[in-house]
Amino acid sequence: MTAVLVVDDDPDIRDLVAFKLGQAGYEVETAADGASALAAVAASRPDVAVLDVTMPGMSGIDVCRTLRSDPATASVLVVMLTARAQEGDVEEGFGAGADDYVVKPFSPRELVSRVDALLARARR
Amino acid sequence: MKSVVLAVLNGTDWAMLVYFLAINSSYAGLILLAAHEFHRRAQTRSYAGHEDDLVNPFTPSVTVIMPAYNEEAGIVQAVKAMMSLRYPRLEVMVVVDGSKDNTLGVLQEAFDLVDVPMVVPTGIETRVPPKAVYAPGNGSPLVVVAKENSGRADSLNLGANLATMDLVCFVDADSILDSEALLNVVKPFVDDPERVVATGGVVRAANGCTIVDGRVVRVGMPQGWIARIQVVEYLRAFLLGRAGWSKLQSLLIISGAFGVFRRDVLIEVGGLDATCIGEDAELVVRVHRYMRENGRRYRIAFVSEPVSWTEVPASARVLARQRRRWARGLAEVLWRHRVMMLNPRYGRIGLFAFPWFLLFEFGAPFVEVLGTPIVLLGLVLNVVNLYFALLFVIAAFGYGFLLSLTSLAVEELSFHRYPDWHDLFTAVAAAFIENFWYRQLVGVWGLQGIWAALRGHEAVWGEMTRRGFTKEEPLEVTR
Amino acid sequence: MNVPLSVIFAAIAADAFLILACSALVVATRASRLKAERRTAARLGPLRPLLLEVAAEDDPEGESLRRLQGLGDEDWAALAPVAIGLVGKVRGGAKEALASLIDAHGSTGWAFRALFSRRASERARAAEMIGSLGHVELAPRLLPLLKDRRTDVRIVAARALGQLRSPAAASGLIEAAVGRHPVPRGIAAHALLRIGVPACPALTAALSSADWNLRSLAADVLGRIGALSSAGELGKLAGSDPVLAVRVSAVGALGRLGLPGWTGELVQAAGRQHEPQLREVAVEALGSVGTPEAAKALGLLMADPDLRLGARAAARLARLGPLGRAVLEQATAARKASSSEATRAATQARAALALAAIGRVAR
Numbered sequence: 002m003t004a005v006l007v008v009d010d011d012p013d014i015r016d017l018v019a020f021k022l023g024q025a026g027y028e029v030e031t032a033a034d035g036a037s038a039l040a041a042v043a044a045s046r047p048d049v050a051v052l053d054v055t056m057p058g059m060s061g062i063d064v065c066r067t068l069r070s071d072p073a074t075a076s077v078l079v080v081m082l083t084a085r086a087q088e089g090d091v092e093e094g095f096g097a098g099a100d101d102y103v104v105k106p107f108s109p110r111e112l113v114s115r116v117d118a119l120l121a122r123a124r125r
Numbered sequence: 126m127k128s129v130v131l132a133v134l135n136g137t138d139w140a141m142l143v144y145f146l147a148i149n150s151s152y153a154g155l156i157l158l159a160a161h162e163f164h165r166r167a168q169t170r171s172y173a174g175h176e177d178d179l180v181n182p183f184t185p186s187v188t189v190i191m192p193a194y195n196e197e198a199g200i201v202q203a204v205k206a207m208m209s210l211r212y213p214r215l216e217v218m219v220v221v222d223g224s225k226d227n228t229l230g231v232l233q234e235a236f237d238l239v240d241v242p243m244v245v246p247t248g249i250e251t252r253v254p255p256k257a258v259y260a261p262g263n264g265s266p267l268v269v270v271a272k273e274n275s276g277r278a279d280s281l282n283l284g285a286n287l288a289t290m291d292l293v294c295f296v297d298a299d300s301i302l303d304s305e306a307l308l309n310v311v312k313p314f315v316d317d318p319e320r321v322v323a324t325g326g327v328v329r330a331a332n333g334c335t336i337v338d339g340r341v342v343r344v345g346m347p348q349g350w351i352a353r354i355q356v357v358e359y360l361r362a363f364l365l366g367r368a369g370w371s372k373l374q375s376l377l378i379i380s381g382a383f384g385v386f387r388r389d390v391l392i393e394v395g396g397l398d399a400t401c402i403g404e405d406a407e408l409v410v411r412v413h414r415y416m417r418e419n420g421r422r423y424r425i426a427f428v429s430e431p432v433s434w435t436e437v438p439a440s441a442r443v444l445a446r447q448r449r450r451w452a453r454g455l456a457e458v459l460w461r462h463r464v465m466m467l468n469p470r471y472g473r474i475g476l477f478a479f480p481w482f483l484l485f486e487f488g489a490p491f492v493e494v495l496g497t498p499i500v501l502l503g504l505v506l507n508v509v510n511l512y513f514a515l516l517f518v519i520a521a522f523g524y525g526f527l528l529s530l531t532s533l534a535v536e537e538l539s540f541h542r543y544p545d546w547h548d549l550f551t552a553v554a555a556a557f558i559e560n561f562w563y564r565q566l567v568g569v570w571g572l573q574g575i576w577a578a579l580r581g582h583e584a585v586w587g588e589m590t591r592r593g594f595t596k597e598e599p600l601e602v603t604r
Numbered sequence: 605m606n607v608p609l610s611v612i613f614a615a616i617a618a619d620a621f622l623i624l625a626c627s628a629l630v631v632a633t634r635a636s637r638l639k640a641e642r643r644t645a646a647r648l649g650p651l652r653p654l655l656l657e658v659a660a661e662d663d664p665e666g667e668s669l670r671r672l673q674g675l676g677d678e679d680w681a682a683l684a685p686v687a688i689g690l691v692g693k694v695r696g697g698a699k700e701a702l703a704s705l706i707d708a709h710g711s712t713g714w715a716f717r718a719l720f721s722r723r724a725s726e727r728a729r730a731a732e733m734i735g736s737l738g739h740v741e742l743a744p745r746l747l748p749l750l751k752d753r754r755t756d757v758r759i760v761a762a763r764a765l766g767q768l769r770s771p772a773a774a775s776g777l778i779e780a781a782v783g784r785h786p787v788p789r790g791i792a793a794h795a796l797l798r799i800g801v802p803a804c805p806a807l808t809a810a811l812s813s814a815d816w817n818l819r820s821l822a823a824d825v826l827g828r829i830g831a832l833s834s835a836g837e838l839g840k841l842a843g844s845d846p847v848l849a850v851r852v853s854a855v856g857a858l859g860r861l862g863l864p865g866w867t868g869e870l871v872q873a874a875g876r877q878h879e880p881q882l883r884e885v886a887v888e889a890l891g892s893v894g895t896p897e898a899a900k901a902l903g904l905l906m907a908d909p910d911l912r913l914g915a916r917a918a919a920r921l922a923r924l925g926p927l928g929r930a931v932l933e934q935a936t937a938a939r940k941a942s943s944s945e946a947t948r949a950a951t952q953a954r955a956a957l958a959l960a961a962i963g964r965v966a967r
Contacts, residue, residue: 010304013690016652021660035209036338055179056304059338060209062265084180096264105176108696109660138607168725169756171685172732176692177763182797182828183790241958244951246912262962316755316788516612523619530626537633549634553627 003120004028004045008038008061009053009082014105018051018082021109022116035059039067042074048123049116054083054094062097069098078119082107131508133499142517144492148485149524155369156361156531162372163429163539170430175308178315179213185314186214187307187385188288192280193298194222201235203298206339208267212307216266219298220284223274232269237262248286249396252279258287277381278397278404285391294385295405299436301331301341302383306431310385313426320424322390323412325379327364329542330356331434341434346548346555351444353555354563355437361532364429371427375478377413379425381405383433386412401461402578403454410462413474432542445570452490452574453581459483460578490571493564522560529556647682651675655683658705659690661697669701673708680709692736692767703737712739719745727752728760735764743770750780750787762787766795771802778810782817789821796825804831811837816847823850827857835863842869852885859889867893871901876908883913891920899924903931907949914948918956932957 005027009015012033019029030045032038034056042050050068052061061081068074081094084105094102101115178184189207193200200219207217221229232238238259245255252275259269270287272280285293292314294307310326333347333356346353363380370376384405394408394415401407409425416423438444459466459482466483468475503509533552536542543549654668663669675683684706691702706712711733718730731749734742746768749761762780765773774796781792796803803825810822811834823841826834838861841854855873858866870893874886887905890898902924905917921928935953938946 011693013686014693017656017659017690017694020653020656021662024660024662034338055211056209059205063205063209084176106693106695106699109694109698110696142607142611169728172728172756172760174759174763177794181790181794183793183824185790239958239962241962242951242955243959244911244915244955246910246915260959260962264962315790316759318789513609513612516609516616517607520612520615520619523616523623527619527622527626530623530630534626534630534633537630541634541637546634549630553630 002026002028003049004030004047005116006030006032006038006041006045006047006050008032008035008050008056008064010034010056011053014053014082017109018112021113022051025113025117027116035061035064038064042068042077046074047077048120049078049080051080051082051112051116052099054081062093065094065097065099078123080112080115080119082112127506127508130499130503130506134503134508137496137499138517141492141496145521145524148489149521149528151481151485152361152366152528153531156365156528156535157369158372159365159368159429160535160538162368163535166429167539173309173312175211175305178308178312179211181213184213185292185311185318186216186290187212187292187294187311188216188218188284188290188388189294189296189307190218190220190281190284190288191296191298191300192220192222192277192284193224193228194274194277195224195226195228196298197224197226197228197231200228200298201231202339203300204232204236204267206301207296208265209304210302210307211304212311214290215307216268216288216290218268218270218284218288220270220272220280222277222280223272229269229271233259236265236267236269238269243268243287245283246286248392249282251275251283251286252399253283255283255287276399278399278401282396282399285388285396288388291388292385293388293391295381295383296433297382297435300328300382301336301339301434303432303434304340306383306433309431310383310428313424313428314385314387317424320422321387321426322416322423323379323384323386323409323425325367325376325385325409325425325427326383326431326433327367327429328359328380328382328433328435329364330359330437332356332437332439334434336434341432343544344542344548345545346543346551347439349439350555350558351441351563352437352439353551354559355444357529357532357552357556357559358563359437360536361529365532365535367427368429370478371425373473373477374424375473376425376427377409377474377478377482378406379409379427380433382435383431401454401457402450403458406454407458407461410458410465410474414462414465414471417471417474430540441566445566445573448567448570449574449577452487452571453578454574455482455486456575456578459487487575490568490575493568494572497565525560525564526557529559644682647679648686651679651683652686655687655690655705658701659694659698661701663701669705672705675709684709684711688733688736699738706733706737712737712742716742716745719749724752724754724757728754728757731757731761731764735760735767738768740768740770743768743773747773747776750776751783751785753785755785755788758785758787759791762791762795766798769799769802771799774799774803774806775809777803778806778818778822781821782815789817793821793825796821797828800829801831804829804834807831808834808837811841816845816850819845820847820850820853823853823857827853827860830861832861832863835861835866839866839869842873848879848882852881855882855889856885859885859892862892862894864893864895867895867897867901870898874901874905880910880913883910884916887913887916887920890917891923894924894927896927899927899931902928903935903949906935906952907945909948911948911952914952915955918952919959921953922956922960929957 005022007015007019007029010033015031019031023029030041032041036059052064054061065079068077079099080101080103081099082103091102100119103112204217204219239262240257241260243258253273255270255272257271261267281295310324313321313324332352333345334341335343394411397404397408438447465471465475466479500509500514504511654672657663657668687702687706691699715730715733718726721727731746743765746761746765749757752758777792777795780787781789807822807826810818813819823838838854838857841850842858845851870886870889874883890902902917902921906914908914921932932953935949938950
């Protein structure tokens with residue numbers, strides 16, 4: 002089964018995304034901040050991580066960079082989920098190694114299709 | 126001898142009573158003003174619009190400047206926490222002030238710093254130039270400046286010269302900011318862009334709080350009464366007192382551990398004065414003075430929601446040093462800007478805030494500390510009725526305790542940051558105990574600080590002819 | 605002793621009374637708050653999963669939605685903040701489902717009435733709710749709140765109008781940015797920016813307003829929207845408006861539009877006879893236009909005695925691709941001490957290249 006890690010400090014968004022992905026057939030794990038996200042990745046090696054950018058402690062960008070810098074976790078697919086929509090922010094997200102970038106307000110359904118598409122591309 | 130003491134006491138008992146009543150009642154007034162403001166803000170909090178400010182390209186950009194001297198233990202964590210604050214356009218600048226430890230080294234390692242030959246724009250005069258400027262290899266918005274040791278104020282000034290954003294935020298290297306703190310403290314600049322030139326945020330005691338990854342995750346009361354009393358004292362004086370002053374548009378002090386200034390205004394007034402002990406207060410007073418002398422419409426605001434947590438002294442020795450410095454700083458600020466005292470040209474600052482600080486902040490140690498031996502002498506000489514003296518002390522302490530309790534009540538109604546019942550009772554106990562030895566000690570340290578200011582007068586003025594380091598030509602480069 | 609004991613006694617009595625009252629207040633406040641929190645949490649527990657089902661559009665029979673629509677007042681009071689919080693953070697089907705739930709509890713009707721409430725917090729919450737729910741047809745009702753006497757209400761109203769993207773609100777938002785009780789400029793600008801192209805006619809008209817604040821605001825927003833058709837007007841303001849702030853905004857806007865035809869005007873605005881603020885935006889603008897002529901001008905500006913300006917020019921060149929790189933590298937090749945200007949340019953160029961090498965781009 003494909004595993005997804007959902008990381009967001011907003012409990013409502015986190016649970017909504019987790020619920021939606023769970024319904025779509027993914028095995029979902031959640032984390033509320035960057036540090037526990039890294040711990041979760043180390044422990045269970047998910048295939049995809051959905052990261053909120055603006056989290057307290059360690060931002061999604063930092064988490065993404067850390068994942069990319071470690072060969073063991075470099076292959077985890079990363080979707081950034083954030084309210085920051087300016088050009089520079091998107092640049093920064095992709096610059097840190099994100100595979101996709103979803104802007105809030107977001108459509109939960111679209112988020113699932115993007116995760117699906119990302120995995121399909123990665124498996125080709 | 127007896128008649129002299131009698132004569133003094135005769136004149137002073139009413140005076141003492143009126144003084145205690147006035148100082149405490151003015152504080153009560155500030156607390157009530159603050160409570161009113163908090164109530165109003167509590168209603169608006171649900172629609173504060175932080176998410177909107179985060180995505181608004183017109184939100185002003187901020188450079189957070191952290192001076193660091195011998196901070197190798199915590200600096201990496203602190204920088205990471207600062208960089209992940211919720212804020213749209215943010216640059217973090219660490220000014221390593223000639224540390225004796227490996228502060229620069231740990232930063233270089235953690236952020237893969239690359240030496241960049243950055244050009245230092247002219248602006249505020251500084252004592253030393255930067256030795257080198259570094260940026261992280263991954264392009265994230267961090268700047269690390271290395272320089273010879275020249276003190277906190279000078280480091281911040283240099284940082285302000287190098288800063289590229291609209292606003293600069295001064296923090297201490299050991300400050301821990303709540304993740305929304307910056308959005309909150311910048312809010313007045315968004316709401317009133319024409320007038321707001323500076324804002325200050327709340328500083329609370331980090332002692333006793335649980336801190337994970339440079340973030341306060343659980344608020345608690347510290348061990349030890351010195352720190353506990355400071356928790357209550359910070360609430361009363363720094364949260365409610367300053368909120369009250371801000372409401373009166375007469376805020377004179379913005380904490381150096383959390384203050385935001387418009388960069389252009391900061392440079393215009395000449396930055397922090399490195400020759401001044403209380404450089405944070407001095408800067409705010411100078412901004413008031415400058416704005417009023419130039420007939421500019423301006424506002425300096427205190428924001429009660431954002432929180433910067435800072436480690437307060439847990440030992441009497443360190444606390445004594447801090448309080449001597451504060452008292453000395455206040456004395457110097459009042460002296461340096463004495464022209465503003467009771468001067469209608471400076472509006473409510475000159476006519477109201479300045480006299481209040483002279484009478485009640487500067488004057489309180491004199492009354493409290495010098496009053497005690499007079500009363501004791503009176504008791505010894507049997508001209509003062511012990512019964513009367515005790516009752517007087519009970520009345521005065523009772524009022525003081527009441528003020529602290531009111532502060533706790535306002536905190537409970539508005540922010541309720543301390544979740545445990547146990548912490549609440551500890552705070553009440555601390556507020557009670559404060560009256561019996563803490564106040565007196567702070568008074569003694571205050572006097573020592575003022576004495577140092579008087580003695581140090583010559584030296585301070587002597588240093589005034591600054592050997593500034595700013596050259597137009599040739600070009601200043603960092604290596 | 606002159607002070608009568610009775611005065612002291614009265615003071616002690618007053619202290620004691622107030623201390624007791626205050627202590628009671630603290631304890632009562634905390635106890636009732638904790639109780640209310642527990643109660644809300646207990647009510648929310650079973651309801652929240654249903655709400656997530658609705659928001660995730662995973663409610664094929666509409667059963668969860670119907671159940672939530674039928675909630676009693678107390679249950680809804682616990683759930684409403686979560687639902688209202690979520691509705692502004694999602695879009696598409698999820699938003700529609702949540703909006704229909706919130707509407708079923710009469711919130712739109714409440715908001716409509718609360719716009720006229722005497723309490724500022726109610727007016728603001730009503731405006732916010734209309735914005736989050738996306739009730740475009742109610743946009744005209746929000747316009748009067750742009751003139752509200754409370755700043756927070758004006759801000760929320762402007763934000764809601766931006767969320768609704770209602771073109772009819774454009775001229776109201778522009779006018780509201782000035783006057784005795786203005787909408788803060790950055791907030792009004794952001795709302796107009798969200799409305800986007802449909803706001804352009806009103807914004808272009810504001811370029812010839814008698815109030816300089818409005819001319820400057822309109823120029824800022826038009827530049828960010830990318831309204832190419834307003835370039836002519838902006839060009840005129842950039843060169844000849846009597847107010848510096850308007851010239852600054854207009855030059856910045858021309859830069860954002862990025863039309864090569866205006867390079868001459870921008871080079872002119874960056875000239876040494878002008879104010880530092882104007883020169884600064886002109887440098888940014890030259891960087892966005894990016895013509896060979898602009899790159900050449902930036903190369904000269906790198907040597908400017910205003911070091912901040914020089915650094916900016918160099919940073920902009922570093923972003924310009926091969927064209928800018930060539931100018932920078934040429935400057936670094938300059939002989940040591942050939943002239944102070946060349947030295948300055950060389951240093952600025954080296955700094956910009958070093959920053960560019962680590963991927964640090966000027967914003």
